[in-house]
Amino acid sequence: MRILFIYPNLNHELIGYGDLGAIAEPLALEYLAASCVDLATEMELLDLRLHPNELNNRLTIFNPDVIAITGYSMHVMRIQEIAQLSRERLPSSKVVVGGHHATLLAEDFKIPEIDFIVVGEGTAPFAKLIKLFSDESENSSVPGVWKNTHSGWEFGGDQSELQLDQVAPPLRSLCIDDRSHYFIDWMKPIALMRTTVGCPYRCTFCSLWKMMDGYYYKREVDAVITELKEIKEPYVFLVDDEPFVNSKRMDVLADSIRESGIQKEYFSYCRIDTLLRNKSTLKKWVDIGLRRVFLGIEGITEDEIENYNKGLSIAQIEDGLKAARELGLKVFASFIVNPNYSKADFTRLSRFIERNRIDYPSFTILTPLPGTDDFIQQYDQITAWQSSHRPDWSKWDLQHLVVPSNLSPREFEKEYKNLRRNFRGAYEIHQRKAIAARDDLTLTI
Known part of the structure; x- marks a missing residue:
């Protein structure tokens, strides 16, 4: 077959x-x-x-x-x-x-x-x-x-509960000829790896936790080490939704990586409050090669944070960004741009990023994703439709307005693009490295 x-x-x-x-x-x-x-x-x-x-x-x-x-x-x-x-x-x-x-x-x-x-x-x-x-x-x-x-x-009915350690490790040899082309920014070639599945948090804009019915599964450390030893790439992106929430486990994993003599550079997701609680664990990971963290900041006002159910405060966010710098970590920070933003809100976001000296700010437009309450509540407000009367899913890339905005669509798009102009210096460095990483690719999109 x-x-x-x-x-x-x-x-x-x-x-x-x-x-x-x-x-x-x-x-x-x-x-x-x-x-x-x-x-x-x-x-x-x-x-x-x-x-x-x-x-x-x-x-x-x-x-x-x-x-x-x-x-x-x-x-x-x-x-x-x-x-x-x-x-x-x-x-x-x-x-x-x-x-x-x-x-x-x-x-x-x-x-x-x-x-x-x-x-x-x-x-x-x-x-x-x-x-x-x-x-x-x-x-x-x-x-x-x-x-x-x-x-x-x-x-065919519901599946039985996931037995994560019974799942065979990925067959990376299947794309052996393409592996040298996989990259994230200048981290090339890079491999992806998961050590956990699911998320214990309940952010309103996210449906990932619903994918696993709210459960959080952890792989055995020995299985992670065995797989990591087989990865040839020098860079590894931990794609766990929240790997550092269990600090004891991540301490053990870091110790095992060190003892195994594995030499990699890592990029990982991490929540701000997790970083603040577990700075010693993050320091241990920095010592074995953690170089970048993806921090989901999302909002810059207390109201935004509360509406997204992040369970954080602005003070915690700013303390966490400072802690990341002190650990020597580069921060890739994500921000959600709400369609209800005014021009003043765009300015406020720019000032927040400048004040906190964020290395690589990333922006997405708040989009009602399938599986979230927002999708149910805002379905009738969706503005992007196919002729089949289904949403125009090509616009669900988190970079398009798909619900009404406070500003006109043209004004919103202008302000959204200006966010990058506000950080031209950082973005020029970011783009030069990313372009250098993909010089050998010729893509037709």
Whole structure:
């Protein structure tokens, strides 16, 4: 059985940070491949961000029996296009879709060209699907999978609880020829790694914690070390939603990395309050190679922080930024720009960033994401629609207004772009390093 895994590209470039600013390995697809390595005779991975014009050729030459596609909300319409093209070229192949959006809003993938939709953590149900295909018993149902039948879509029921340490490590060799091209800014080549799954916090704008029904799963330290030893890249991005919340575990992991003689440079997510509580743990990680932290600041007023349910204060945020500098960490800080912003609010945000000497500020527009209460409450206010009366998911890249704004759309866009002009010095350095990292790439988006 031949399986083709596809990671979609976007049909447009994100403002300042997208397919051209960072291309990270398709970790989810590598996990899927590892789950069925004993069931497939051949597997290939097509990363359309690197090879945007290769879809037709790969379908024709490889002639897969199964086509597996993943993606986020911003990829929905592109995934639909890929599924339709796959069906035209290979009508007997099975098309399977999964990922973040498929889990939270499977309805968008219930189209004739798609055969199965995997929801939730996909490794176990995908492996069961492949086993059924191999046994030619695909009429059986699989927990966690929607199946397209002659009588309509049928759901196989909920999955059993995730057993994280039973999940095989990602099959990184699947994209061996592409690995040197994966980067985040100047960190190249970079590998992604997860040591935990889920998040114990409940930020209103985020749906990631709902993906795992609010649970927080931790991998055994020995398993993490074993996988880390196999990673060839000098840079590693820890993609855990919140890895440092359990300081004792991260202390043990840092000690184990040191004892194992592993030499890497790390980039990781971290909450401000976690950093403040666990400065000694962060210091230990700095000593073994932690260089950058991604801090989700999001809001700069007490009202914003409260509305986002961040559980922080502005004083904590400023103390945390100072603590990060004292630890020698470079800060990649994210800020949410609310559609209700006035010109004064944009100015206030700029002054906050300047005052706190933030290395790399990152901006997203507050967007009602599937799975959040905002999505339910603001659905009727959405301004970006397809002719099919579904949201125009191509605008769900966190860089477009999709609900009404306080300023006119043109004024809002102007102010939003001006945020980068306000930090031209930092951004010029940032962009020069990012461009240098991708000099050997020629992309058509």
